[in-house]
Amino acid sequence: MLQRKGRMRKSSCIFAYFWYNRNMKTRKDSPSVTRYADMFAAMGAEPRLRIMQLLLTAHPQGLVVGNIQDELEIPASTLSHHLDKLKNEELVRVRREGTFLWYSANLEALQEVMNFLYAECCTRNKAIEPGELVAIGSAPKCGPERKSK
Numbered sequence: 376m377l378q379r380k381g382r383m384r385k386s387s388c389i390f391a392y393f394w395y396n397r398n399m400k401t402r403k404d405s406p407s408v409t410r411y412a413d414m415f416a417a418m419g420a421e422p423r424l425r426i427m428q429l430l431l432t433a434h435p436q437g438l439v440v441g442n443i444q445d446e447l448e449i450p451a452s453t454l455s456h457h458l459d460k461l462k463n464e465e466l467v468r469v470r471r472e473g474t475f476l477w478y479s480a481n482l483e484a485l486q487e488v489m490n491f492l493y494a495e496c497c498t499r500n501k502a503i504e505p506g507e508l509v510a511i512g513s514a515p516k517c518g519p520e521r522k523s524k
Contacts, residue, residue: 411491414484417464422449423457430467430480437468437479 444454461467465484470477
């Protein structure tokens with residue numbers, strides 16, 4: 376019985392050490408990393424990613440909720456939940472016109488996420504040249520043009 380209590384005391388001391396000392400190193404920019412993690416988590420569910428794709432195809436006008444529901448065949452209550460998650464992370468914008476709610480993709484937020492992803496590879500290790508990144512909404516950059524003979 377004493378041995379068992381000793382083990383519990385030892386494990387609780389280890390837990391307390393990590394809990395109170397918080398010796399895990401954190402980066403200075405962790406609030407922004409947390410924000411981006413939340414944005415990725417919001418887009419991480421398959422229905423929400425499909426919603427984002429659909430809203431991007433309807434940019435800049437956006438779509439009425441009923442059209443999103445018809446296109447993706449998602450029940451109204453489920454769609455409302457998914458749109459709310461995306462709206463809370465500022466990935467979509469909503470505007471009311473009469474009785475209709477229009478949803479559109481927030482391109483600024485998506486561009487911010489892209490910049491976050493590529494910042495390290497373009498600035499420190501040059502895995503991708505900064506000029507190779509394409510702004511959202513512009514034509515994709517093709518490879519080098521071939522010279523015709």
